[in-house]
Amino acid sequence: xxxxxxxxxxxxxxxxxxxxxxxxxxxxxxxxxxxxxxxxxxxxxxxxxxxxxxxxxxxxxxxxxxxxxxxxxxxxxxxxxxxxxxxxxxxxxxxxxxxxxxxxxxxxxxxxxxxxxxxxxxxxxxxxxxxxxxxxxxxxxxxxxxxxxxxxxxxxxxxxxxxxxxxxxxxxxxxxxxxxxxxxxxxxxxxxxxxxx
Amino acid sequence: xxxxxxxxxxxxxxxxxxxxxxxxxxxxxxxxxxxxxxxxxxxxxxxxxxxxxxxxxxxxxxxxxxxxxxxxxxxxxxxxxxxxxxxxxxxxxxxxxxxxxxxxxxxxxxxxxxxxxxxxxxxxxxxxxxxxxxxxxxxxxxxxxxxxxxxxxxxxxxxxxxxxxxxxxxxxxxxxxxxxxxxxxxxxxxxxxxxxx
Numbered sequence: 001x002x003x004x005x006x007x008x009x010x011x012x013x014x015x016x017x018x019x020x021x022x023x024x025x026x027x028x029x030x031x032x033x034x035x036x037x038x039x040x041x042x043x044x045x046x047x048x049x050x051x052x053x054x055x056x057x058x059x060x061x062x063x064x065x066x067x068x069x070x071x072x073x074x075x076x077x078x079x080x081x082x083x084x085x086x087x088x089x090x091x092x093x094x095x096x097x098x099x100x101x102x103x104x105x106x107x108x109x110x111x112x113x114x115x116x117x118x119x120x121x122x123x124x125x126x127x128x129x130x131x132x133x134x135x136x137x138x139x140x141x142x143x144x145x146x147x148x149x150x151x152x153x154x155x156x157x158x159x160x161x162x163x164x165x166x167x168x169x170x171x172x173x174x175x176x177x178x179x180x181x182x183x184x185x186x187x188x189x190x191x192x193x194x195x196x197x
Numbered sequence: 198x199x200x201x202x203x204x205x206x207x208x209x210x211x212x213x214x215x216x217x218x219x220x221x222x223x224x225x226x227x228x229x230x231x232x233x234x235x236x237x238x239x240x241x242x243x244x245x246x247x248x249x250x251x252x253x254x255x256x257x258x259x260x261x262x263x264x265x266x267x268x269x270x271x272x273x274x275x276x277x278x279x280x281x282x283x284x285x286x287x288x289x290x291x292x293x294x295x296x297x298x299x300x301x302x303x304x305x306x307x308x309x310x311x312x313x314x315x316x317x318x319x320x321x322x323x324x325x326x327x328x329x330x331x332x333x334x335x336x337x338x339x340x341x342x343x344x345x346x347x348x349x350x351x352x353x354x355x356x357x358x359x360x361x362x363x364x365x366x367x368x369x370x371x372x373x374x375x376x377x378x379x380x381x382x383x384x385x386x387x388x389x390x391x392x393x394x
Contacts, residue, residue, distance in 0.1 A: 099306045105361050106303030109296045115364060122363050150355070150374060153363070157354030158347070160362055164302050166319050166350070167312060177347060185382030 012050065015042045019061040020068075024096045031057055055113040062100060062117075063124050065091070070128060077136040078183060084128050085155060085175045092163040102164060126152045142186055154182050209247065212239045216258040217265075221293045228254055252310040259297060259314075260321050262288070267325060274333040278376045279369075281325050282352060286372050289360040299361060323349045339383055351379050 018040035022030045031054060037044045051057045069090060071083035091097045104121065107114035129152055136142045158178050162170050215237035219227045228251060234241045248254045266287060268280035288294045301318065304311035326349055333339040355375050359367050 102303045102306040106299045108364060109299040118362070118364050126363075147374070150371070150378075153355035153358050154351070154375070154378065156362075157356070157358035158350035159354070161350050161354035161357050165315070165353075165357055166323075167305060167315050174347070177344070178351070181347075181351065181382050185378050 011042050011046060014040045015047060015050070016060055016064045018042075019057050020064055023058070023061050023065075023100060024094075026096075031061065033057070053113055055111075055117050058100070058104070058114075059117040059120050062097070062104075062121055065097060066121070066124050073128070073132055073135070075135070075139075077132065077139075077141050078179060080132045081129065081155065081179045081182075082172075082176065084132060085159065085179060086172060088125070088156060088159055089170070089172060089175050092159060093169060098163065105164070126156060129155055146186060151182070151186075155179065208239050208243060211237045212244060212247070213257055213261045215239075216254050217261055220255070220258050220262075220297060221291075223293075228258065230254070250310060252308075252314050255297070255301070255311075256314040256317055259294070259301075259318055262294060263318070263321050270325070270329055270332070272332070272336075274329065274336075274338050275376060275380060277329045278326065278352065278379075279373065281329060282356065282372045282376060283369060285322070285353060285356055286367070286369060289356060290366060295360065302361070323353060326352055343383060348379070348383075352376065 015036055018036050019031055022035055022039065026035075033044050033047045033051075033054070036042070036057065037047055047057075051060065066087075069087045071080075071087060073080045073083075092101075104114055104118050108118040109115075130148055133142060133146065133148050133151055137144055137146055155178065159170070159175065162168050162174070212233055215233050216228055219232055219236065223232075230241050230244045230248075230251070233239070233254065234244055244254075248257065263284075266284045268277075268284060270277045270280075289298075301311055301315050305315040306312075327345055330339060330343065330345050330348055334341055334343055352375065356367070356372065359365050359371070
């Protein structure tokens with residue numbers, strides 16, 4: 001494998017930074033090859049070579065946003081889940097990211113390209129939580145038989161449901177309660193913070 | 198208050214039945230006043246009087262679907278949750294209802310009429326679970342301090358997240374596990390079915 005070409009990396013970063021700005025300023029409708037070329041100075045030909053369809057740019061731009069706000073895990077299960085889901089909380093309350101997620105959910109139902117985008121975003125968006133849970137299992141802080149897919153749904157699901165389906169905002173106290181109830185159902189020996197007996 | 202006029206009720210039922218058929222056959226795009234009039238025989242003028250905008254028809258048609266598949270509660274907490282979330286499971290796997298939900302989630306982000314529709318659907322869609330939980334609290338089967346809003350998110354959230362965000366299907370065994378883990382976190386004295394210690 002060749003090492004990455006630094007100039008190609010710079011071009012890619014510049015294009016994605018512009019794509020991300022456009023997504024935040026104008027939503028998906030503004031994220032076209034022409035607009036990214038005009039803002040980044042990267043040629044349309046290069047953009048089309050890297051990202052043949054707008055859905056590819058959307059995917060990388062949103063994935064870049066997910067990476068940019070990703071906290072470093074510390075090895076403290078509760079603190080790491082809280083940091084990660086706080087980033088999800090921030091994304092669900094950032095107007096354009098929120099709308100981008102709504103659009104991707106809708107388009108994925110009818111457009112296979114967007115369905116791929118969504119699968120890819122779901123993978124990168126939940127990857128950190130999967131890693132945190134796997135590490136906690138390795139440290140014997142969670143049961144070895146934990147179903148990580150189900151755990152991801154139990155942690156992310158309430159947040160997405162409240163913001164995108166119930167159409168309500170929520171605060172970090174809500175995030176803490178989702179995490180604490182998740183932990184209490186899998187680590188019953190630990191004192192419950194909610195006082196449920 | 199006057200008793201409902203039987204003829205007006207019949208007109209309303211006939212229009213909504215046609216609207217529901219159109220929604221299932223053609224999605225939201227096919228649910229227009231003209232198409233409902235043609236199918237139901239109810240005049241456009243009457244339709245516009247009852248449902249001034251397409252969003253009103255969408256709301257009533259989806260709400261009608263929610264009511265049509267709603268099971269009767271029996272007073273058995275786990276069985277009632279399972280029946281109710283099985284109906285949600287069915288809806289999330291019925292292609293047009295699923296796509297209708299995707300469209301409503303997207304449109305609600307930009308169109309206040311759809312935001313109202315979504316709030317109303319969320320209320321009717323989660324009302325049965327709220328009632329089941331409130332009854333269980335009244336029977337002292339769940340703690341009096343249970344946060345019913347959070348509980349609704351914990352029960353519905355994983356299902357919506359898995360189908361609409363992770364873009365995966367799921368079976369009734371998944372629904373049972375979501376319910377059992379929810380119950381085990383709120384009723385820790387009861388034997389866990391998953392074998393988590």
